[in-house]
Amino acid sequence: MDFNLKEIYEHFTADGTWLSGEPYGNGHIHDTFRIKTAEPEKDDYILQRLNNRVFRNIPELQENIERVTAHLNHKLRQIPGSDVKRECLTLIPARDGKSWICDSDGNYWRMYIFISRHRSYNIVDTPDKAYEGGKAIGRFQAMLSDLPGKPLHETIPYFHDIEKRLEAFSETLERDPANRALGAKNEIDFVFKRADEMKLILNLGREGKIPLRITHNDTKFNNILLDENDKALCVIDLDTVMPGYVHYDFGDAIRTAANIAAEDEKELSKVKMDIGLFEAYARGYLSETRDTLNDTEKEFLAFAPRLITFTIALRFLTDYIDGDHYFKIHHENHNLQRARAQFRLVESMEEQYGLMRKIIRRMV
Ligand code: ADP
Ligand code: GN1
Ligand code: MG
Helix, strand or coil, X not given: CCCCHHHHHHCECCCCCEEEEXXXXXXXXXXXXXXXXXXXXXXXXXXXXXXXXXXXXHHHHHHHHHHHHHHHHHHHHCCCCCCHXXXXXXXXXXXXXXXXXXCCCCCEEEEEECCCCCECCCCCCCHHHHHHHHHHHHHHHHHHCCCCCCCCCCCCCCCCCHHHXXXXXXXXXXHCCCCCXXXXXXXXXXXXXXXXXXXXXXXXXXXXXXXXXXXXXXCCHHHEEECCCCCEEEECCHHHCEEECHHHHHHHHHHHHCEXXXXXXXXXHHCCECHHHHHHHHHXXXXXXXXXXXXXXXXXXXXXXXXXXXXXXXXXXXXXXHCCCCCCCCCCCHHHHHHHHHHHHHHHHHHCHHHHHHHHHHHC
């Protein structure tokens, strides 16, 4: 689709003269553009067309993000030497004062300051970077632990609820609208074999042994920006910040920070969880959260990567069977390829689970 980005840009109260707008980043959900301004000393911007099939209530979504970014901004201002514009997202209000606009075609848009001089990684190649990512998420959770006011809206209900995800999968399999189930028999078997054990974290929550906290819920490594020296800079993609278990953030971060291959690697023999990257991320994360997590949360951290990698593989597979309506895809069978790579990663985690537990136990 072609958009008149300049016209949309002009609806926001941005500083700086429009120079150009180009697609940016590797997100699977929104359409993201980098807007460059003509004046070198002025900020550039990120303009996003929001996916309102995925996020059904944009005003609520934006209200969450307004509250979260205002709180982070307030906290950072109290830290001497902090670079507020780069260490948290800054929304740019529209001319009517709202933090988003709806254009005449019914598209929703929002704008952030572009975080300058950042580095973004889809694959992590050194323990130092993994460590910094862990610190960034740990600090993010700590800073939001005293967010004042009412609970955040659940922008996607039951987002990491594995029972609901399994139900949706079974329902999609039954419909099999794209006639794809037969070609994914091995993957389907893989899911049902593990369905029960994956309810562990959900059950601990039900038993009151782990608390709901404010979590990010989408801690894929490219949602954590590092600075020009590869130090933790900013956690972005705040659409799913809402109540959750810390395991969701830990698990999703390991899924991406410790996988030595791409999320959608076709050559499955290349997919592997690197235990050194796992250790480094966990060290960074626990350096910020060791004192706040309870014993049960700590005890089951090592299980989290298996759960979240399985959950996201299941969502890729569900979307494949459903005919690719949720995640952006770049070729036919892309969601199946993603699911296969992620299931292989689950196996790699299963193979190393004893060691993962030992590492966490030693650290807490
Ligand atoms: P999606 O939900 O589609 O993943 P994101 O909000 O994560 O959307 O944005 C997609 C990508 O755009 C990010 O992975 C990142 O590379 C880039 N990005 C988003 N916001 C900013 C920002 N404020 N500054 C710099 N880059 C950003
Ligand atoms: C999506 O938005 P993005 O690309 O950072 C998805 C995550 C998945 C991830 C898999 C709102 O993340 O849940 O883990 O793709 N976000 C949403 O790569 O569904
Ligand atoms: Mg993203």
